[in-house]
Amino acid sequence: DIAEKNWEGLAIGSAISGTVLTVGENVCGIDPESEFDSNGKVINSPELKRRVNLYKEWQQDGYGGIVVQSNVEDSRFGVLEYAIRELGVEIVELKWGQGAKDIGGEIKINDLNRAIEIKKRGYIVLPDPLDPDIQKAFKHGDFKEFERHSRIGMASKEDFLKTVEHLKKVGAKHIFLKTGAYRPVDLAKAIRYSSEADIDLLTIDGAGGGTGMSPWRMMNEWGVPTVYLQSLAYKYAKILADKGHYVPDMAIAGGFTLEDQIFKGLSLGAPYFKLVGMARSPLTACMVGKTIAKKISSGNIPRSIEKYGNDLESIFVEVTDLRKEFKEKVDDIPGSAIGLFSYFKRLEQGLKQLMCGARKFALEYIDRGDITALTQEAASISGIPYVMDIDKQEADKILNSD
Structure with a gap:
């Protein structure tokens, strides 16, 4: 219930920040007020409707987007068809397994x-x-x-291609696939099948991800760590690209929290990885914002926070800009959303500073040459040059010139 309890902050905070937000699996199946027809297909889910509409209500100038995700159980219920036809959802995501973990959600x-x-x-x-x-x-x-x-998925090429084609006919404008830290052959299938299906985005979730819905040891120790997984994905994507095949935009997830990690993730996967996916850290930002708002309301502000002020506008400096943008409506933005918005602004500013330092003034210019491997093992895994070898030829040329 983590996402449900914090959805107000996630939806409003993401919408006013202009970021894409995904409604995860099993929402309709777990919603106690969901209604199903005689064939077991969902015809009404107040909870899914609430989540989609809350984001849309606060979405600014078309930036970002609300995505509805589907696993095996959701496919049984016809969740994506319901979301597209009844809720006006334009972006849907198929999910193989459980993203960062290899079995069902709990x-x-x-x-x-x-x-x-x-x-x-x-x-x-x-x-x-x-x-x-x-x-x-x-x-x-x-x-x-x-x-x-939740039941596990058993993906096949034929079924995947048929499903993508079906969703396009139903009305989906953009189709994503999310997979995770499984065997390399499964990663190769995900990239190749996504290419053939002409989907818009492939998200790869490394071990180390997860939002607390799975056993702790599974998130920490099962599967392929994010750097290893992304390095494999880069190699596989390059093989297809070199042969002239379409490579969909890719997103990497799995333990990202701060701007330096985002920069490295985009650099390591360039030019194929265009996005970084995050879950636990935005949820944490929402929870912090919600907690601080409650403390302010009760007049019980911790000393460590009280030194910044005794209201949201003093404690969260971004509220001033939000007030300029939303006027009196800013009072409808909950503390959880302000916490998330502030966190995203911190990431934005930090990433801009790192990009400035690298002399890369747009995301499209970030490439693999912007990072180096500090160990021989990291160089071997990633294909990124070892720090003692990087720029060697250029440096020698400068030093040995007359």
């Missing part, structure tokens, strides 16, 4: 009736809430929570 359920409802919708729920003995044990207090698991 949530915990502490209500028996809720667990039964989700089980009846076709999800895997452990232990089985329909078992009378399990119900008795739960009511007795023998255990406190059920687990909901």
Whole structure:
């Protein structure tokens, strides 16, 4: 429920910042107010409608975009078709597996009736809430929570191409694919199939990512770390590009938090990687903004924050610019959104400074020559020159000239 509880901040903060925001998987399936037809297809989901419309309400001048994501369960429910036809969503994302992790998504359920409802919708729920003995044990207090698991995907080229073509016919204007830290052959399939399907964006999520919906050891230790994964993706994309094949724009995710990491991610994957995906850090920014707003409202501001002021405008300097832009409507922007907007502004300013230092005055000019490998191992993995070798020929030429 992390995204649901913080959606107001994520949606408004992303919209006023002009960034793309993705509505994750399983929203309709978990929404207790969702309605389904006789074929099991969703015909109404107040929660998905809330998430999409909140972003659209605050979107500025067409910048950014709201994306609806679909996993195996969502495909059963016809979520993307519903989002396109009923909610006017133009960007959809197919998801192989769980992004940073290689199995299904998990949530915990502490209500028996809720667990039964989700089980009846076709999800895997452990232990089985329909078992009378399990119900008795739960009511007795023998255990406190059920687990909901999502089914894994088994992607094939034919099914993927058919799905993309179907979504285009339904009305999707832009189609994305998200995959993760799996075997290299699966990464090769994702890039090649995306090329053949002519999709708009391929997001690759390295191990180290995840928003807390999976076991901790899985996020930290399973799969391929982000730098390794992106290095493989660069090599595979270059092979296709050198053969004249279309290579979709690519995004890298997996543990990014600050502007120097963003710069390195864009540089390492240039010219194929155009974006960096983030989840945990924006969520953290929303939570911080929400917490500070609550402390201000209750008059219980921590000393470490009170030194900056006792209202949002004093503590978050960006509020002044937001007030110029939104006038009296700025009072409708929650503290969580202000926290996210402020975080994005910090990333923007920091990235501009790094780009200035590299004499790269637009993102399109960032390339692999802007970074160097500090170890031989990093050079071997990434193909980026070792620091003792970079610029060697140019330096020798200067030093040895008459």
